[in-house]
Structures are given as C-alpha cells and as structure tokens.
Amino acid sequence: MRVVLVGRASDRDRLRSELIDSGIDIVSEAPTLAAARNSGAHVDAYLVAAPSPERSDEDRVANESLTPRELDVLNLLALGLPNKGIADRLGISDQTVKFHVASIIGKLGASNRTEAVRLAVRRGLIDL
Numbered sequence: 123m124r125v126v127l128v129g130r131a132s133d134r135d136r137l138r139s140e141l142i143d144s145g146i147d148i149v150s151e152a153p154t155l156a157a158a159r160n161s162g163a164h165v166d167a168y169l170v171a172a173p174s175p176e177r178s179d180e181d182r183v184a185n186e187s188l189t190p191r192e193l194d195v196l197n198l199l200a201l202g203l204p205n206k207g208i209a210d211r212l213g214i215s216d217q218t219v220k221f222h223v224a225s226i227i228g229k230l231g232a233s234n235r236t237e238a239v240r241l242a243v244r245r246g247l248i249d250l
Contacts, residue, residue, distance in 0.1 A: 125187075126158040127151040129171030137171040154246035159193065168193070170247075188229060188247065195222040197248050200239045 124147045127134045134151050141148065149165050152158035158168050169187045188196065191212075198208045205219040212219075223235055230245075232238035242248045 123147065123167065124149050124163075124165045125167050125169045126161065126163055126165050127171060128155050128158050128168050128187075129153070130173070133171035133173055137169065155188075155193070156246060156249045165190075170245075188226065192222050192226050192229075193248070195219060196226055196238070196242055199223065199226075199235055200243070200248055200250055 123145070127137055127148055128151070129137070130153065138148065146169075150158070150161055150163045152161060155168055155170065167187050167189055194212060195208055198211055203211070205216050205223065208219045209216045223238075226242075227233070227235065227238050230238050230241045232241055239248075243250055
C-alpha cells in the first residue's frame, strides 16, 4: 500500500517508526491533508499521524485515515451539498454516499455531518 504521512513532524516521526517492516510504502509526507492532496502523489491512502498526548482531545485526529474518496465526499459536504448532490457529482449512489458520510463521522469522532466538516477544517483536512 502506498501512503502519504500527514501531521506534525514529531507525530509523523513516531508513526514512521511504527510502520517499519509493515509493508507500507511511504511515498511522501506533509504537514496537512490539504498539502498532501495538493502534492499530486498517487497513493492508496493518507495516514494522519495521531497527535502526541499533550494536545487537547478536540485537536486529536482519528487514528484511522480517510480514504481519497472520503476526502472527496468531505469536501462536497463542506460545500453544503446533500447526499443526492454528492452522489451526482461523484457518479456514485446515494447509499454509497451515506456509507462514506457515516465512515467520515466515525473516523473524525463527530456527532453529525456539520461537526465533521468543522473538525476537518480545524484539523487541516480540508480547506474552505
């Protein structure tokens, strides 16, 4: 699996050391998810390094990474599109969008789609 590591340098260092001998190919690294996406690297996933314990709970990024498709859905959520609009833009079904939205909410630790967008912006996962 080809990935980009995302997060603060110290957090990326810690994650990189945990991935030794995992078979995961670290293609690049970036401080924010927006920067990682703009790098143009062709990867299977963006791995967001969990913040070190001294950061507040609200600043923590979920240990699970968002897939490129989840990031596409998240960006369209940020535009205020309903599931049907997101489905039309991405050429997928409404049910698939619902699945992605639920996954995004779970991974970000949000209680709803609005909070997911707010947390994603605050954490640098998307730009508005």
